[in-house]
Amino acid sequence: MKRAAVFTFVVCWAVSALSLAEVGINPIPAATVSDPHEFKNSSKTTTTPTTKPTTTPTTKPTTTPTTKPTTTPTTKPTTKPTTTPTTKPTTTPTTKPTTKPTTKPTTTPTTTTPTTTPAPPKPTPPPTNLTVGNYNLTDKSGMFLRAQMAVLIRLATPKANGTFIVQPKMTKATGSCSAKYATLNLTFTEGFIYFRFNKSASEVFVDELSFSLYYPFAKDDKTTYTASNKSLRLFPANIGHSYSCTHESIDLGSGLVLEVNQDRMQAYNLTKSSDFGLPDPCAVDKSDYRVAIAVGVTLLILIIIVLVAYLLGRRRKTGGYQPL
Numbered sequence: 001m002k003r004a005a006v007f008t009f010v011v012c013w014a015v016s017a018l019s020l021a022e023v024g025i026n027p028i029p030a031a032t033v034s035d036p037h038e039f040k041n042s043s044k045t046t047t048t049p050t051t052k053p054t055t056t057p058t059t060k061p062t063t064t065p066t067t068k069p070t071t072t073p074t075t076k077p078t079t080k081p082t083t084t085p086t087t088k089p090t091t092t093p094t095t096k097p098t099t100k101p102t103t104k105p106t107t108t109p110t111t112t113t114p115t116t117t118p119a120p121p122k123p124t125p126p127p128t129n130l131t132v133g134n135y136n137l138t139d140k141s142g143m144f145l146r147a148q149m150a151v152l153i154r155l156a157t158p159k160a161n162g163t164f165i166v167q168p169k170m171t172k173a174t175g176s177c178s179a180k181y182a183t184l185n186l187t188f189t190e191g192f193i194y195f196r197f198n199k200s201a202s203e204v205f206v207d208e209l210s211f212s213l214y215y216p217f218a219k220d221d222k223t224t225y226t227a228s229n230k231s232l233r234l235f236p237a238n239i240g241h242s243y244s245c246t247h248e249s250i251d252l253g254s255g256l257v258l259e260v261n262q263d264r265m266q267a268y269n270l271t272k273s274s275d276f277g278l279p280d281p282c283a284v285d286k287s288d289y290r291v292a293i294a295v296g297v298t299l300l301i302l303i304i305i306v307l308v309a310y311l312l313g314r315r316r317k318t319g320g321y322q323p324l
Protein backbone atom coordinates (compact mmCIF):
# COMPACT_ATOMS: atom_id res chain seq x y z
CA MET A 1 0.00 0.00 0.00
CA LYS A 2 2.72 2.39 1.01
CA ARG A 3 4.69 1.69 -2.12
CA ALA A 4 1.69 2.27 -4.34
CA ALA A 5 1.10 5.62 -2.68
CA VAL A 6 4.71 6.62 -3.19
CA PHE A 7 4.50 5.45 -6.77
CA THR A 8 1.45 7.54 -7.58
CA PHE A 9 3.00 10.54 -5.88
CA VAL A 10 6.19 10.27 -7.89
CA VAL A 11 4.31 9.80 -11.14
CA CYS A 12 2.23 12.90 -10.46
CA TRP A 13 5.37 14.86 -9.70
CA ALA A 14 7.07 13.58 -12.84
CA VAL A 15 4.13 14.61 -15.02
CA SER A 16 4.11 18.11 -13.61
CA ALA A 17 7.86 18.38 -14.04
CA LEU A 18 7.53 17.24 -17.65
CA SER A 19 5.03 19.93 -18.40
CA LEU A 20 7.43 22.42 -16.87
CA ALA A 21 10.20 21.11 -19.09
CA GLU A 22 7.99 21.57 -22.13
CA VAL A 23 7.64 25.23 -21.24
CA GLY A 24 11.39 25.43 -21.05
CA ILE A 25 11.86 23.99 -24.51
CA ASN A 26 9.78 26.67 -26.19
CA PRO A 27 10.76 29.90 -24.50
CA ILE A 28 8.70 32.81 -25.64
CA PRO A 29 11.11 35.21 -27.30
CA ALA A 30 11.24 38.40 -25.36
CA ALA A 31 10.46 40.52 -28.35
CA THR A 32 8.27 43.13 -26.76
CA VAL A 33 8.60 45.80 -29.34
CA SER A 34 7.64 49.24 -28.35
CA ASP A 35 6.25 52.03 -30.38
CA PRO A 36 6.39 50.92 -33.98
CA HIS A 37 6.23 54.10 -35.94
CA GLU A 38 5.87 52.51 -39.27
CA PHE A 39 2.46 51.31 -40.43
CA LYS A 40 0.59 52.55 -37.43
CA ASN A 41 -2.56 52.68 -39.48
CA SER A 42 -2.75 49.03 -40.38
CA SER A 43 -4.36 47.98 -37.13
CA LYS A 44 -7.11 50.56 -37.24
CA THR A 45 -8.86 49.18 -40.24
CA THR A 46 -10.85 46.49 -38.49
CA THR A 47 -14.56 46.40 -37.67
CA THR A 48 -15.82 49.73 -38.87
CA PRO A 49 -18.28 48.98 -41.63
CA THR A 50 -21.55 48.90 -39.69
CA THR A 51 -22.48 52.54 -39.92
CA LYS A 52 -21.60 53.09 -43.52
CA PRO A 53 -24.64 51.94 -45.52
CA THR A 54 -27.16 54.06 -43.63
CA THR A 55 -25.52 57.41 -44.17
CA THR A 56 -24.39 57.28 -47.75
CA PRO A 57 -27.70 57.11 -49.68
CA THR A 58 -29.26 60.06 -47.89
CA THR A 59 -26.61 62.65 -48.49
CA LYS A 60 -25.69 61.80 -52.02
CA PRO A 61 -28.75 62.67 -54.07
CA THR A 62 -29.28 66.06 -52.43
CA THR A 63 -25.96 67.52 -53.42
CA THR A 64 -25.73 66.51 -57.03
CA PRO A 65 -28.50 68.57 -58.61
CA THR A 66 -27.75 71.76 -56.70
CA THR A 67 -24.17 72.28 -57.67
CA LYS A 68 -24.47 71.73 -61.36
CA PRO A 69 -26.56 74.64 -62.56
CA THR A 70 -24.79 77.25 -60.46
CA THR A 71 -21.42 76.98 -62.11
CA THR A 72 -20.48 79.43 -64.77
CA PRO A 73 -19.35 77.40 -67.73
CA THR A 74 -16.44 79.56 -68.84
CA THR A 75 -13.80 79.35 -66.11
CA LYS A 76 -14.28 76.25 -64.03
CA PRO A 77 -13.56 72.80 -65.35
CA THR A 78 -16.22 70.19 -64.69
CA THR A 79 -15.63 69.07 -61.16
CA LYS A 80 -17.55 66.08 -59.95
CA PRO A 81 -19.15 66.66 -56.55
CA THR A 82 -18.96 63.02 -55.50
CA THR A 83 -15.97 63.21 -53.19
CA THR A 84 -17.12 65.57 -50.49
CA PRO A 85 -20.04 63.93 -48.67
CA THR A 86 -18.64 60.40 -48.36
CA THR A 87 -15.74 60.99 -46.00
CA LYS A 88 -17.49 62.92 -43.31
CA PRO A 89 -19.89 60.51 -41.56
CA THR A 90 -17.40 57.66 -41.11
CA THR A 91 -15.14 59.35 -38.62
CA THR A 92 -17.41 59.90 -35.63
CA PRO A 93 -18.54 56.50 -34.30
CA THR A 94 -15.35 54.50 -34.75
CA THR A 95 -13.39 55.24 -31.61
CA LYS A 96 -15.83 53.95 -29.01
CA PRO A 97 -15.73 50.14 -29.21
CA THR A 98 -12.08 49.70 -30.06
CA THR A 99 -10.52 51.23 -26.97
CA LYS A 100 -11.03 48.34 -24.58
CA PRO A 101 -7.82 46.39 -23.88
CA THR A 102 -7.93 42.92 -25.34
CA THR A 103 -5.74 41.28 -22.76
CA LYS A 104 -8.39 40.41 -20.17
CA PRO A 105 -9.72 36.94 -20.79
CA THR A 106 -12.72 37.35 -18.54
CA THR A 107 -15.76 37.65 -20.74
CA THR A 108 -18.09 40.41 -19.79
CA PRO A 109 -21.11 40.20 -22.05
CA THR A 110 -20.63 42.78 -24.78
CA THR A 111 -24.02 44.20 -25.57
CA THR A 112 -22.89 47.38 -27.26
CA THR A 113 -22.74 46.26 -30.88
CA PRO A 114 -26.15 45.30 -32.26
CA THR A 115 -25.19 44.35 -35.84
CA THR A 116 -22.05 42.31 -35.48
CA THR A 117 -19.82 40.58 -37.84
CA PRO A 118 -18.39 37.96 -35.43
CA ALA A 119 -15.68 39.71 -33.44
CA PRO A 120 -12.30 37.97 -33.71
CA PRO A 121 -11.29 36.87 -30.19
CA LYS A 122 -7.58 36.96 -30.87
CA PRO A 123 -5.30 37.57 -27.88
CA THR A 124 -2.95 39.50 -30.12
CA PRO A 125 -0.29 41.76 -28.60
CA PRO A 126 -0.06 45.42 -29.62
CA PRO A 127 -0.15 46.07 -33.35
CA THR A 128 3.48 45.46 -34.11
CA ASN A 129 4.12 43.53 -37.23
CA LEU A 130 7.42 41.84 -36.80
CA THR A 131 7.37 39.78 -39.95
CA VAL A 132 9.86 37.13 -40.92
CA GLY A 133 11.37 37.92 -44.27
CA ASN A 134 12.59 35.38 -46.76
CA TYR A 135 15.59 36.59 -48.69
CA ASN A 136 17.16 34.53 -51.44
CA LEU A 137 20.17 35.38 -53.53
CA THR A 138 21.11 33.46 -56.63
CA ASP A 139 23.75 33.72 -59.30
CA LYS A 140 24.62 31.65 -62.35
CA SER A 141 25.51 28.60 -60.32
CA GLY A 142 22.35 28.69 -58.21
CA MET A 143 21.39 29.96 -54.82
CA PHE A 144 24.40 31.05 -52.78
CA LEU A 145 22.70 32.78 -49.87
CA ARG A 146 19.44 32.33 -48.08
CA ALA A 147 18.20 34.15 -45.00
CA GLN A 148 14.97 33.92 -43.05
CA MET A 149 14.69 36.52 -40.33
CA ALA A 150 12.67 39.27 -38.75
CA VAL A 151 14.85 42.35 -38.47
CA LEU A 152 14.39 45.60 -36.63
CA ILE A 153 16.54 48.55 -35.69
CA ARG A 154 16.19 49.92 -32.19
CA LEU A 155 17.32 53.41 -31.32
CA ALA A 156 17.86 54.77 -27.82
CA THR A 157 19.55 58.14 -27.61
CA PRO A 158 18.89 61.17 -25.41
CA LYS A 159 17.24 62.80 -28.43
CA ALA A 160 15.00 60.01 -29.59
CA ASN A 161 13.76 56.53 -28.84
CA GLY A 162 12.14 54.28 -31.34
CA THR A 163 11.95 51.11 -33.33
CA PHE A 164 12.06 50.62 -37.04
CA ILE A 165 10.72 47.29 -38.20
CA VAL A 166 11.90 46.06 -41.56
CA GLN A 167 8.87 45.13 -43.64
CA PRO A 168 9.86 42.24 -45.91
CA LYS A 169 7.26 43.14 -48.51
CA MET A 170 8.90 46.51 -49.05
CA THR A 171 12.45 45.20 -48.86
CA LYS A 172 14.69 44.07 -51.67
CA ALA A 173 17.63 41.76 -51.23
CA THR A 174 20.69 42.18 -53.40
CA GLY A 175 24.17 40.81 -53.11
CA SER A 176 27.07 39.04 -54.66
CA CYS A 177 29.24 36.05 -54.12
CA SER A 178 32.94 35.45 -54.54
CA ALA A 179 35.26 32.72 -53.35
CA LYS A 180 35.79 34.38 -49.96
CA TYR A 181 32.85 36.68 -49.44
CA ALA A 182 29.14 36.76 -49.96
CA THR A 183 27.16 39.92 -49.36
CA LEU A 184 23.56 40.58 -48.55
CA ASN A 185 22.16 44.09 -48.79
CA LEU A 186 18.58 44.55 -47.66
CA THR A 187 17.34 47.80 -49.11
CA PHE A 188 14.12 49.64 -48.36
CA THR A 189 12.87 53.15 -48.87
CA GLU A 190 14.41 54.45 -45.65
CA GLY A 191 17.83 52.89 -46.03
CA PHE A 192 19.65 49.59 -46.07
CA ILE A 193 21.15 46.87 -43.89
CA TYR A 194 24.29 45.21 -45.19
CA PHE A 195 25.82 41.88 -44.16
CA ARG A 196 29.11 40.49 -45.39
CA PHE A 197 29.70 36.79 -44.92
CA ASN A 198 33.32 35.75 -44.63
CA LYS A 199 34.11 32.21 -45.71
CA SER A 200 37.06 30.73 -43.92
CA ALA A 201 38.43 27.20 -44.15
CA SER A 202 35.85 25.61 -41.88
CA GLU A 203 33.05 28.07 -41.33
CA VAL A 204 31.10 31.02 -42.58
CA PHE A 205 30.34 34.03 -40.41
CA VAL A 206 29.38 37.67 -40.74
CA ASP A 207 32.43 39.86 -40.21
CA GLU A 208 30.97 43.12 -41.44
CA LEU A 209 27.64 44.70 -40.67
CA SER A 210 26.42 48.17 -41.48
CA PHE A 211 23.19 50.02 -41.89
CA SER A 212 21.87 53.40 -42.79
CA LEU A 213 18.46 54.63 -41.82
CA TYR A 214 16.75 57.89 -42.56
CA TYR A 215 13.65 57.84 -40.46
CA PRO A 216 12.17 60.53 -38.18
CA PHE A 217 12.10 58.88 -34.77
CA ALA A 218 11.31 62.20 -33.15
CA LYS A 219 9.67 65.38 -34.35
CA ASP A 220 11.87 67.33 -36.75
CA ASP A 221 14.39 64.52 -36.68
CA LYS A 222 16.40 64.80 -39.87
CA THR A 223 19.24 62.54 -38.83
CA THR A 224 20.46 59.72 -40.99
CA TYR A 225 21.38 57.00 -38.54
CA THR A 226 24.35 54.98 -39.66
CA ALA A 227 26.30 52.23 -37.98
CA SER A 228 29.10 50.00 -39.12
CA ASN A 229 31.46 47.43 -37.72
CA LYS A 230 33.96 45.53 -39.82
CA SER A 231 35.52 43.34 -37.17
CA LEU A 232 32.62 41.22 -36.07
CA ARG A 233 32.13 37.55 -35.66
CA LEU A 234 28.41 36.95 -35.95
CA PHE A 235 26.14 34.14 -37.08
CA PRO A 236 28.85 31.47 -37.36
CA ALA A 237 28.01 28.16 -39.00
CA ASN A 238 30.05 25.31 -40.39
CA ILE A 239 30.33 25.25 -44.14
CA GLY A 240 27.25 23.57 -45.50
CA HIS A 241 25.32 24.22 -42.30
CA SER A 242 22.92 27.01 -41.51
CA TYR A 243 22.95 29.34 -38.56
CA SER A 244 19.82 29.51 -36.43
CA CYS A 245 18.84 31.67 -33.50
CA THR A 246 15.59 32.65 -31.83
CA HIS A 247 16.60 36.11 -30.76
CA GLU A 248 19.73 38.19 -30.94
CA SER A 249 20.63 41.83 -30.30
CA ILE A 250 23.69 43.34 -31.90
CA ASP A 251 24.83 46.57 -30.33
CA LEU A 252 26.51 48.74 -32.91
CA GLY A 253 27.27 51.66 -30.65
CA SER A 254 25.79 55.15 -30.38
CA GLY A 255 22.54 53.72 -29.05
CA LEU A 256 21.87 51.77 -32.21
CA VAL A 257 20.93 48.12 -31.94
CA LEU A 258 20.10 45.66 -34.65
CA GLU A 259 17.73 42.92 -33.54
CA VAL A 260 17.48 39.70 -35.48
CA ASN A 261 14.66 37.33 -34.59
CA GLN A 262 13.65 33.87 -35.82
CA ASP A 263 16.87 33.75 -37.71
CA ARG A 264 17.94 31.02 -40.08
CA MET A 265 20.61 31.92 -42.59
CA GLN A 266 23.26 30.33 -44.71
CA ALA A 267 25.79 31.43 -47.26
CA TYR A 268 27.57 28.93 -49.49
CA ASN A 269 26.91 25.22 -49.98
CA LEU A 270 23.15 25.22 -49.73
CA THR A 271 21.64 21.86 -50.62
CA LYS A 272 20.93 20.93 -54.21
CA SER A 273 17.29 21.91 -53.76
CA SER A 274 18.38 25.34 -52.46
CA ASP A 275 17.52 24.37 -48.94
CA PHE A 276 19.28 25.03 -45.64
CA GLY A 277 21.84 22.61 -44.33
CA LEU A 278 21.80 21.28 -40.79
CA PRO A 279 21.19 24.02 -38.25
CA ASP A 280 23.98 25.25 -36.00
CA PRO A 281 22.06 26.89 -33.15
CA CYS A 282 23.37 29.97 -31.41
CA ALA A 283 24.73 29.69 -27.86
CA VAL A 284 21.52 30.79 -26.16
CA ASP A 285 19.40 28.25 -28.01
CA LYS A 286 22.01 25.57 -27.42
CA SER A 287 21.88 26.04 -23.66
CA ASP A 288 18.09 25.87 -23.85
CA TYR A 289 18.44 22.50 -25.54
CA ARG A 290 20.86 21.35 -22.87
CA VAL A 291 18.50 22.28 -20.05
CA ALA A 292 15.66 20.47 -21.75
CA ILE A 293 17.75 17.38 -22.31
CA ALA A 294 19.04 17.39 -18.73
CA VAL A 295 15.52 17.61 -17.33
CA GLY A 296 14.35 14.84 -19.63
CA VAL A 297 17.18 12.49 -18.69
CA THR A 298 16.65 13.12 -14.97
CA LEU A 299 12.96 12.33 -15.30
CA LEU A 300 13.68 9.16 -17.22
CA ILE A 301 16.07 7.93 -14.53
CA LEU A 302 13.56 8.70 -11.78
CA ILE A 303 10.79 6.85 -13.56
CA ILE A 304 13.01 3.84 -14.08
CA ILE A 305 13.97 3.80 -10.39
CA VAL A 306 10.35 3.97 -9.32
CA LEU A 307 9.33 1.24 -11.74
CA VAL A 308 12.13 -1.06 -10.59
CA ALA A 309 11.27 -0.47 -6.96
CA TYR A 310 7.62 -1.21 -7.65
CA LEU A 311 8.38 -4.40 -9.55
CA LEU A 312 10.80 -5.60 -6.88
CA GLY A 313 8.14 -5.02 -4.26
CA ARG A 314 5.59 -7.05 -6.21
CA ARG A 315 8.01 -9.91 -6.76
CA ARG A 316 8.82 -10.09 -3.09
CA LYS A 317 5.12 -10.32 -2.32
CA THR A 318 4.49 -13.14 -4.78
CA GLY A 319 7.62 -14.87 -3.61
CA GLY A 320 5.99 -15.47 -0.25
CA TYR A 321 7.94 -13.01 1.86
CA GLN A 322 4.94 -11.34 3.34
CA PRO A 323 5.75 -8.29 5.36
CA LEU A 324 4.24 -8.23 8.84
Ligand SMILES: *[C@@H]1O[C@H](CO)[C@@H](O)[C@H](O)[C@H]1NC(C)=O
Pocket residue numbers: 039041
Ligand atom coordinates in the same frame (compact mmCIF):
# COMPACT_ATOMS: atom_id res chain seq x y z
C1 LIG B 1 -2.57 57.32 -41.42
O1 LIG B 1 -3.85 57.82 -41.24
C2 LIG B 1 -3.93 59.24 -41.33
C3 LIG B 1 -5.36 59.63 -41.04
O2 LIG B 1 -5.95 58.69 -40.18
C4 LIG B 1 -3.50 59.68 -42.73
O3 LIG B 1 -3.47 61.08 -42.79
C5 LIG B 1 -2.11 59.17 -43.01
O4 LIG B 1 -1.73 59.45 -44.35
C6 LIG B 1 -2.06 57.65 -42.82
N1 LIG B 1 -0.69 57.19 -42.98
C7 LIG B 1 -0.40 56.11 -43.70
C8 LIG B 1 1.03 55.72 -43.75
O5 LIG B 1 -1.27 55.46 -44.27
Ligand SMILES: *[C@@H]1O[C@H](CO)[C@@H](O)[C@H](O)[C@H]1NC(C)=O
Pocket residue numbers: 039042128129
Ligand atom coordinates in the same frame (compact mmCIF):
# COMPACT_ATOMS: atom_id res chain seq x y z
C1 LIG C 1 -0.16 43.48 -39.60
O1 LIG C 1 -0.71 42.32 -39.00
C2 LIG C 1 -2.11 42.24 -39.15
C3 LIG C 1 -2.59 41.01 -38.41
O2 LIG C 1 -1.59 40.41 -37.70
C4 LIG C 1 -2.46 42.16 -40.63
O3 LIG C 1 -3.86 42.11 -40.77
C5 LIG C 1 -1.92 43.37 -41.34
O4 LIG C 1 -2.17 43.25 -42.72
C6 LIG C 1 -0.45 43.50 -41.10
N1 LIG C 1 0.04 44.73 -41.71
C7 LIG C 1 1.10 44.77 -42.51
C8 LIG C 1 1.49 46.10 -43.04
O5 LIG C 1 1.73 43.78 -42.78
Ligand SMILES: *[C@@H]1O[C@H](CO)[C@@H](O)[C@H](O)[C@H]1NC(C)=O
Pocket residue numbers: 134135136273274275
Ligand atom coordinates in the same frame (compact mmCIF):
# COMPACT_ATOMS: atom_id res chain seq x y z
C1 LIG D 1 13.50 31.24 -51.31
O1 LIG D 1 13.85 29.93 -51.65
C2 LIG D 1 13.10 28.94 -50.97
C3 LIG D 1 13.65 27.60 -51.33
O2 LIG D 1 13.79 27.46 -52.71
C4 LIG D 1 11.64 29.08 -51.35
O3 LIG D 1 10.87 28.15 -50.63
C5 LIG D 1 11.18 30.48 -51.00
O4 LIG D 1 9.85 30.66 -51.42
C6 LIG D 1 12.06 31.50 -51.67
N1 LIG D 1 11.64 32.80 -51.20
C7 LIG D 1 11.59 33.86 -52.00
C8 LIG D 1 11.13 35.14 -51.39
O5 LIG D 1 11.91 33.79 -53.16
Ligand SMILES: *[C@@H]1O[C@H](CO)[C@@H](O)[C@H](O)[C@H]1NC(C)=O
Pocket residue numbers: 156157158159160161
Ligand atom coordinates in the same frame (compact mmCIF):
# COMPACT_ATOMS: atom_id res chain seq x y z
C1 LIG E 1 14.65 57.25 -24.22
O1 LIG E 1 14.55 56.29 -23.19
C2 LIG E 1 15.47 56.49 -22.13
C3 LIG E 1 15.31 55.34 -21.15
O2 LIG E 1 14.23 54.55 -21.43
C4 LIG E 1 15.23 57.84 -21.48
O3 LIG E 1 16.19 58.05 -20.47
C5 LIG E 1 15.34 58.92 -22.52
O4 LIG E 1 15.01 60.16 -21.96
C6 LIG E 1 14.39 58.64 -23.67
N1 LIG E 1 14.57 59.65 -24.69
C7 LIG E 1 13.55 60.30 -25.24
C8 LIG E 1 13.88 61.31 -26.26
O5 LIG E 1 12.39 60.06 -24.93
Ligand SMILES: *[C@@H]1O[C@H](CO)[C@@H](O)[C@H](O)[C@H]1NC(C)=O
Pocket residue numbers: 185186187192194210
Ligand atom coordinates in the same frame (compact mmCIF):
# COMPACT_ATOMS: atom_id res chain seq x y z
C1 LIG F 1 23.21 48.74 -50.22
O1 LIG F 1 22.31 49.18 -51.23
C2 LIG F 1 22.00 50.57 -51.18
C3 LIG F 1 20.96 50.83 -52.22
O2 LIG F 1 21.31 50.31 -53.46
C4 LIG F 1 23.26 51.38 -51.41
O3 LIG F 1 22.95 52.74 -51.33
C5 LIG F 1 24.26 51.00 -50.34
O4 LIG F 1 25.49 51.67 -50.57
C6 LIG F 1 24.51 49.50 -50.31
N1 LIG F 1 25.35 49.21 -49.20
C7 LIG F 1 26.55 48.66 -49.29
C8 LIG F 1 27.34 48.50 -48.07
O5 LIG F 1 26.96 48.28 -50.39
Ligand SMILES: *[C@@H]1O[C@H](CO)[C@@H](O)[C@H](O)[C@H]1NC(C)=O
Pocket residue numbers: 198199200207
Ligand atom coordinates in the same frame (compact mmCIF):
# COMPACT_ATOMS: atom_id res chain seq x y z
C1 LIG G 1 37.85 36.62 -43.05
O1 LIG G 1 38.02 35.62 -42.04
C2 LIG G 1 39.32 35.09 -41.96
C3 LIG G 1 39.32 33.99 -40.95
O2 LIG G 1 38.91 34.44 -39.69
C4 LIG G 1 40.29 36.19 -41.60
O3 LIG G 1 41.61 35.68 -41.58
C5 LIG G 1 40.20 37.31 -42.61
O4 LIG G 1 41.03 38.37 -42.22
C6 LIG G 1 38.78 37.79 -42.74
N1 LIG G 1 38.74 38.80 -43.75
C7 LIG G 1 38.62 40.06 -43.45
C8 LIG G 1 38.66 41.01 -44.57
O5 LIG G 1 38.44 40.45 -42.31
Ligand SMILES: *[C@@H]1O[C@H](CO)[C@@H](O)[C@H](O)[C@H]1NC(C)=O
Pocket residue numbers: 228229230231232252253
Ligand atom coordinates in the same frame (compact mmCIF):
# COMPACT_ATOMS: atom_id res chain seq x y z
C1 LIG H 1 33.02 46.05 -33.44
O1 LIG H 1 32.54 44.96 -32.67
C2 LIG H 1 33.54 44.36 -31.86
C3 LIG H 1 32.95 43.14 -31.22
O2 LIG H 1 31.69 43.43 -30.69
C4 LIG H 1 34.04 45.38 -30.84
O3 LIG H 1 35.04 44.82 -30.05
C5 LIG H 1 34.60 46.58 -31.59
O4 LIG H 1 34.96 47.59 -30.69
C6 LIG H 1 33.57 47.14 -32.57
N1 LIG H 1 34.19 48.14 -33.39
C7 LIG H 1 33.66 49.33 -33.59
C8 LIG H 1 34.38 50.25 -34.49
O5 LIG H 1 32.61 49.66 -33.05
Ligand SMILES: *[C@@H]1O[C@H](CO)[C@@H](O)[C@H](O)[C@H]1NC(C)=O
Pocket residue numbers: 239240268269
Ligand atom coordinates in the same frame (compact mmCIF):
# COMPACT_ATOMS: atom_id res chain seq x y z
C1 LIG I 1 31.07 23.60 -50.71
O1 LIG I 1 30.94 23.84 -52.13
C2 LIG I 1 32.20 23.84 -52.79
C3 LIG I 1 31.94 24.17 -54.24
O2 LIG I 1 30.80 24.91 -54.42
C4 LIG I 1 32.85 22.50 -52.65
O3 LIG I 1 34.13 22.55 -53.27
C5 LIG I 1 33.04 22.17 -51.17
O4 LIG I 1 33.56 20.88 -51.05
C6 LIG I 1 31.70 22.26 -50.45
N1 LIG I 1 31.95 22.07 -49.04
C7 LIG I 1 31.21 21.27 -48.29
C8 LIG I 1 31.58 21.18 -46.84
O5 LIG I 1 30.26 20.66 -48.74
